[in-house]
Amino acid sequence: MEAGTVVARPGPYAEAVHPGTTPRTGILKWLLTSDHKLIGTMYIWLAFFFFAIAGAFAMVMRTQLAAPGLHVLRPEVYNQIMSLHGTFMVFFFTIPIMAGIANYVVPIQIGARDMAFPRLNAVSFWLLVPAGSLMLASLFLQGGAAAAGWTSYPPLTNRQYSPGPGVDLWILGLHLAGASSILGGINFVVTILNLRAPGMKMFKMPMFCWTVLVTQTIILIATPILAGALTMALTDRMFGTGFFQAVAGGDPVLWQHLFWFYSHPAVYIMVLPGMGMISQILPAFSGKHLFGYKGMVLATAGIGFIGFLVWGHHMFATGIDYRLRQFFSFASMVIAVPTGIKIWSWLATIWGGSLRFRTPMLFALGFIALFIIGGITGIWLALVPFDVQVHDTYFVVAHLHYVLFGGSLMAIMAGIYYWLPKISGKLYNEFWGKVHFWLTFIGMNLTFMPMHMMGMLGMPRRIYTYRPEFAIWNHIASAGAAVLGVGMTIFALNMLLSLWRGRRAPADPWNHSDETRTLEWTVSSPPPAENFHTIPVIR
């Protein structure tokens, strides 16, 4: 059968149109929609809204830290801003924007008309609005927002040290975000397993779909554990339970175990979909197919699996059993193997290709360079003696930003530049896209590379000021942050200008070669409401 032949296959929602449920216009079209494309678009907007807030928090922090002894922020406000920066970047920017891009792209890539459960999809999105609002609102309440870092270790979060409502709202905001993640996870896994077009076998799926499948499976296993831990923290504060209370025979370390059982895999929740995007962008701009597709799939699944066995590497300084330390140290280093397979496959993909250095490609290459640095410092930190030495110093801050900024954010930017013409139907200015890339790449290294030095010199993290001997490195980091701020402003203006008066995008603005063109580039930009007039058949 030719692609485009009429295939009698029902769509994912009711065939009959009921009176009163015909598509609406205006604001109600967005508020009541169950279309994965509109929901995906709203996810992206909301995530960038939270990104702007969390980014502004970062700018304020770098201003406070530009020189020793400044008084831009009061110490307790610094703690709140620092905690919310981490929380928002992880739970309200990176995870939702990955869900948003996947929401838009995955159903089209597998040849479906929508997600498996369109209304459930809508509720997953809308839950994020009250969740994020609760956290933001806590800034303005008495006692302010949660101030115990994004990790919120007890006893800092116990009632005697955090008496205000901030920690309660932090817990419940994450509860809502977690519910959103779990419902979304169910939806994505069912969609990918059950809604693929005829002939779209699992091992024919684009790499991005595979990474989303693995990511959403991780979410389904890990997020409930976080929900349990959050419930325990809440009942400790509100109903007098003793889970994390040493006086009651409980143990604050239990929180660390449960929190990291979720939060180490959360790193992969944040970076695996990015790797999927890179695995499509590199071939698209090299004119070659992805090298070692099956190896990539296995490496993705392997990272997802081993990711559940390494949570203790965050607790080397906590006094856990030395045999556990050895196990967690070894398992953490093992993750370098599947990660290495991926990096070599990407390099082999671009090797000998005819490369086109468009903005998405630049960000994809930047991702590889920066993620390798984050991966290498990750292996250092997996070594117990080194980790104990730099524990809770700026070295850890440097490492995690090379993974989450150099990794996740560079990939997100690559993905946004790659799919934006498809989503909005408009082209953007390539020159300013490249300027954004170079400012981000340079600014990122200026900001975070010196933090390695600060950490090795012993500068503790999460403190609003520092001793004068760390000044030079902090001057550089704050200058880098300013460069990043300029870059992100250019990004925002370029995108808004493109939406306002960009040129119309054709179905395939990147001129993919036949072997790299996935299904979303075969339909118009933006795609019609039902994605495909007739469900495609893949041969």
Added chain:
Amino acid sequence: MEAAAHSHEPVPSRWPIITAFGAGLIPVGLVSSAHGWKQGLGVLLLGLAITVYGASRWWAELLRDRFFGRDAVDAEKRLRTAMALFIASEAAIFASFFAALIYARYHAPAWPPAGMPHFELLVPAVNTFILLFSSVTLHLGHSALERDRRDGVIASILMTISLGAIFLCGQAYEYGFLNGSAFNIKSGIFGTTFFMLTGFHGLHVLLGLIFLNVVYGAVLRGQITPQQHFPFRAASWYWHFVDVVWLFVFTIVYIL
């Protein structure tokens, strides 16, 4: 052609956003009442009511569009996978509470700690049999459904609901007895883990009962047939799951 093009338009619905914002009110009420604002409890109840109402209207839409729509056969497979994944995620939440109990036991010098009660096994043992029996009655109902014997289905659901209610009464009796001897959720990590695990499980029994009631209503209205009975299947999976969790609770909390 116009109708054909329309037939694949996504169906808008107002219930997802209403349900989500109702759920968002619950924490507002909870936190404000915990920090001394009297109206907080009212806000909490309002949020709960909106969530439940939104979810029930959503359920009504599902019954109308999905379960008995033209793509129902295709939908059945999707819904089964989804229910299995949902139950798996519930199991993971229980796992975190079991982990807390096992962690506390491993680190405690003595278990139960000094001054804590030893549990009488009679009530939980009887409860175990009641819950196991209720799984059997529900399974018989499934067989009756496949043979299209509606009376059997109705009898089975009513039996199961009664047994579940008896279980909850037994649980309440035990709680009352223990509270009488001044043992409660604030009695150190021992009381904490006991009441949180059994209470969280009891909450799931309650949810299972509500689910069975909803399915009972659908059976009475003739919306559950041998060909189309996903709601029955889902409620029954959920019930068996709650039953299996109880076996773990009984073994780990009471016997070991």
